[in-house]
Amino acid sequence: MADFSTINQGCLSAFGQPFSFTPQTTGIAQSITGILDSGVELEDVAPGDGSTYARLWIESSALAPSPQQGDEIASATTVYKIVKMQEDAGGGLWMLLRYDRAVS
Numbered sequence: 001m002a003d004f005s006t007i008n009q010g011c012l013s014a015f016g017q018p019f020s021f022t023p024q025t026t027g028i029a030q031s032i033t034g035i036l037d038s039g040v041e042l043e044d045v046a047p048g049d050g051s052t053y054a055r056l057w058i059e060s061s062a063l064a065p066s067p068q069q070g071d072e073i074a075s076a077t078t079v080y081k082i083v084k085m086q087e088d089a090g091g092g093l094w095m096l097l098r099y100d101r102a103v104s
Contacts, residue, residue, distance in 0.1 A: 004090035008059050011035065019056065022072040023065050029074075034058040036075070053096050054080060060093040067095065077103050 016033040038054040056073055073080045073095065080097035087093050 004092075005059075008090065008092060012059065017075065020072075020074045021063055021067065022074070024068065024071055025065060030063070032058055032062050034073075053083065053098055056080075056095045056097055058093050058095070060087055060091055063093075067093075072100065073097055074103060079103060 012033050012035065015035045017036060019032050019034050019036075020029040021032050022029045034056045035058075036054055036056050067082055067085060069082055069084065071082045073082060079100045079102075081100045082095050083098050084096040085093060
């Protein structure tokens with residue numbers, strides 16, 4: 001039986017996309033690979049502008065420092081803010097992301 005780290009790497013290799021993670025504490029962007037699930041739920045808290053959330057899954061050991069609410073995750077076209085995080089039992093980290101702005 002394969003361990004979760006091996007399975008996680010296989011999933012990221014097959015389905016992952018490049019992102020950058022920019023913590024508020026350092027302001028220094030770092031490259032990560034994650035699996036994005038966009039448009040997963042409607043926003044139900046302020047500002048209530050009808051935007052949707054996205055979820056990003058990464059391997060939890062991929063980030064240092066640990067992500068915090070308000071840190072930025074960026075794709076080639078979009079910058080998101082981290083709203084909430086939840087670790088899974090297999091060493092993964094789910095981050096709920098809210099659209100912040102388009103990359104210009």
